[in-house]
Amino acid sequence: MKTTIYDIAKAAGVSIATVSKVINETGRISADTRERVHEIMKELDYQPSVVASALTGKSTFSIGLLIPDLANPFFAELARSVEDRGQELGFNLVMCSTDNNPKKEASYVTLLKQKRVDGIIIATGLSDETILKGLIDQKIPLAFVARDMPSVVSDSVLIDDFMGGYLGASHLVSLGHRRIAILSDDLAQRSGSERIRGYRHALEEAGIAFEPDYVAESASSPDAGKRRTFELLDSEKPPTAIFAFNDLLAIGVVQAAKERRLSIPWDLSVVGFDNTILAGIVDPPLTSVSQPIPDIGRQVMDVLIGAIRDRKQAKERIVLKPELIVRESTAFPRMV
């Protein structure tokens, strides 16, 4: 049998209440017994059961993390930074890759609820409104990360997507591009439309007319991005530059260009988003709008745990600044 608080109490010749108190450092315990209990616990390699203590209303010290796909480097890096902060604070992360699939979302959320996680960090879309409503009704602490959820009042940390869109687009504009296409992963999401706003703003500044046909949407993988790029390239007025809303998509663009024997950046400029490990590795290295991933992860965790501890009402919305990292995938257009 696993050793329990009773075993410790017996061995130390005290009551379980006393043991509980020394474990939680509550109430007053004589230095003497405290020490003795500690010794016994060490001796018997006693591990207090979080399960039992959670049942009495305390924390489970588990946080759910809902992301689209752990195999996507951006989310892996994000998860890692969230995990690190959790580890520092004594919380574990329960991973949930939803693939933006409503069924998976629902199934994961149900599991998380049943496990009574202390809170949930949401980095994925929640296709089904009811899921989110259920979470809120049950007052489960929530925090959104790297995405906006305007319809909900909740803690969130994300970057200034308008600025991100502006940064990428104005870089291209200043290089002399006028036919700049957008490749977005999910236009419906707020960050997508914010980035487009930033992009449009950059165009306007330069007196370039906005061309709806230059806004393309694609699933978030190099392959899907590649296919969508071919379409863009085959249009009437092919763009001279493509601004992808994540690095995976940008890589798809690069691959499409290679297949067409277009040289990047000379025949086609590409800018990515997220500045993941991939950006520095592709050929050519990708100019990319960088998100401060370690910061973001740390801050969501902090904000969530703050909400859990204080059960405070005030919600924070932390907006961090993106940054343009210029590498070799962008240049002035060869033929204007």
Add this chain to the structure above:
Amino acid sequence: MKTTIYDIAKAAGVSIATVSKVINETGRISADTRERVHEIMKELDYQPSVVASALTGKSTFSIGLLIPDLANPFFAELARSVEDRGQELGFNLVMCSTDNNPKKEASYVTLLKQKRVDGIIIATGLSDETILKGLIDQKIPLAFVARDMPSVVSDSVLIDDFMGGYLGASHLVSLGHRRIAILSDDLAQRSGSERIRGYRHALEEAGIAFEPDYVAESASSPDAGKRRTFELLDSEKPPTAIFAFNDLLAIGVVQAAKERRLSIPWDLSVVGFDNTILAGIVDPPLTSVSQPIPDIGRQVMDVLIGAIRDRKQAKERIVLKPELIVRESTAFPRMV
């Protein structure tokens, strides 16, 4: 208040025992009451507490996953595949990135124990023997993945590392290379030495003498790999090919070569290991020994859950085959 089994019982006009039985489909319940209880549960959006049920000795439906680093694409992809299988089976994954840091390992393992996870999947080295011993003593179901743990009798799934080493080296040999260096992440681990055995076997077959100086070790990051590559390149007899034991390291080699203005594959051939998403993306695309990641992930999860369910004694050791994916980072040596 959250709705509990009592609420359901009251609303349905039955005892909590009955409700419990319909939830778990145990005992005999009249179709009539069963249906009624189900309805009420749906109506009240009742979620049985895994915490409470775990306290009575049932599963927590949580599995710990110990890996070195979630931000490393190989482990992210592996985690994803493990997670997927878990999700199918109703188990959640608790992520633990240890950075091969003994302190973190200990801290995570303690947390996992306290949470009474049903089992732990270990993909990391366990620097501290006592940790592992503690786990085994407490009879916590364990499964090792992508690494060998010869000192322990336990379920494990991994690739044939000897074959992996042989595949990479013999490819290089057949191209005409004779000065082939190894860049390993952790020589101490069994997979490392197995791969080296495979490498030596390939050399022997070709009558090439084994040169200990060609075996280098490095931390598992592009940067560290790059530094180590410079040393290799600066040695008396610089190698004409480098076989890295993971893609991150191989990328370091590529970067080092670029900095030295060496052309890959003409001045230097490189082969990686793992065949992660990175391999297809670097310039030039990397020849890499591929691990069947989705398979591996699925199989560990199956094996672990098998062990949890049946508490069986028989341990399995599942060995999968690696495969050489030839891309553009390898060629015959320009100057032999």
Add this chain to the structure above:
DNA sequence: ATGAAAGCGCTAACAG
């Protein structure tokens, strides 16, 4: 077929 009751391991009053 259903229910009463005894735990599971721990916390939190409340007494002493």
Add this chain to the structure above:
DNA sequence: CTGTTAGCGCTTTCAT
């Protein structure tokens, strides 16, 4: 300063 005791939400005999 320490112990008694009543739960927390659920499972599981054992009766009925």
